[in-house]
Amino acid sequence: MELILKYFPQLTDTQKEQFDQLQRLYQDWNLKINVVSRKDIDELYLRHVLHSLGIAKVQTFLPGSNILDVGTGGGFPGIPLAILYPEVHFHLVDSIGKKIKVVDEVVNGLQLENVKTTNARVETISENYDFIVSRAVAQMETFVHWVNGKIAKKSLHDRKNGILYLKGGDLTEELKVYRNAEIYLLENYFEEEFFETKSVVYLPLKYKGKEK
Numbered sequence: 001m002e003l004i005l006k007y008f009p010q011l012t013d014t015q016k017e018q019f020d021q022l023q024r025l026y027q028d029w030n031l032k033i034n035v036v037s038r039k040d041i042d043e044l045y046l047r048h049v050l051h052s053l054g055i056a057k058v059q060t061f062l063p064g065s066n067i068l069d070v071g072t073g074g075g076f077p078g079i080p081l082a083i084l085y086p087e088v089h090f091h092l093v094d095s096i097g098k099k100i101k102v103v104d105e106v107v108n109g110l111q112l113e114n115v116k117t118t119n120a121r122v123e124t125i126s127e128n129y130d131f132i133v134s135r136a137v138a139q140m141e142t143f144v145h146w147v148n149g150k151i152a153k154k155s156l157h158d159r160k161n162g163i164l165y166l167k168g169g170d171l172t173e174e175l176k177v178y179r180n181a182e183i184y185l186l187e188n189y190f191e192e193e194f195f196e197t198k199s200v201v202y203l204p205l206k207y208k209g210k211e212k
């Protein structure tokens with residue numbers, strides 16, 4: 001928990017309490033439905049919470065904006081971001097029902113009112129979003145294909161709407177076809193060794209004319 005305050009010192013009491021509650025909620029739920037590995041539970045704040053918040057170091061989400069988390073699993077990066085941005089709408093989607101069950105329990109436990117969840121493959125979702133976030137779900141080419149047509153026409157932020165993806169390792173090969181992709185190294189924001197190989201990839205996406 002101190003780790004979160006080290007990099008996000010302006011949290012309100014409610015946010016501090018919500019971040020604090022995550023450890024207990026995930027510990028309890030993980031005993032019933034395994035969504036986070038044993039090692040990762042011990043390092044929840046480093047490997048999951050702070051890692052998810054790396055997206056916030058690259059992009060501040062404005063109140064009223066809409067964010068989709070694809071393949072959220074146990075709620076990452078969506079849950080930590082939803083705590084940090086209570087006035088932003090988050091839609092957390094996963095194709096595995098038991099993972100969404102844990103996410104729903106954590107959302108209820110934290111009384112997060114800005115999170116909606118759906119148990120479905122993302123390809124079946126037909127809403128539009130300002131940004132689409134994700135971690136550890138698919139290669140960029142597959143991912144871009146899945147989220148095609150889900151980007152909102154109007155950009156509320158200075159940056160154009162698009163994907164903010166938490167990636168690890170060397171991305172040269174994976175991103176070579178995306179000349180407009182921007183890579184932000186998380187070691188520039190967080191000093192812990194875990195972040196040495198981690199980055200946030202921003203990829204602007206074009207609106208495809210399917211807005212409702």
Ligand SMILES: C[S@@+](CC[C@H](N)C(=O)[O-])C[C@H]1O[C@@H](n2cnc3c(N)ncnc32)[C@H](O)[C@@H]1O
Pocket residue numbers: 070071072073074075076077093094095096099120121122123134135136137146
């Ligand atoms: C390795 S887990 C990552 C979970 C989480 N994002 C994290 O980083 O902790 C990948 C997740 O993506 C989900 N997933 C894979 N393909 C998907 C799709 N097309 N639509 C929705 N969820 C998908 C899987 O069910 C799984 O929960």
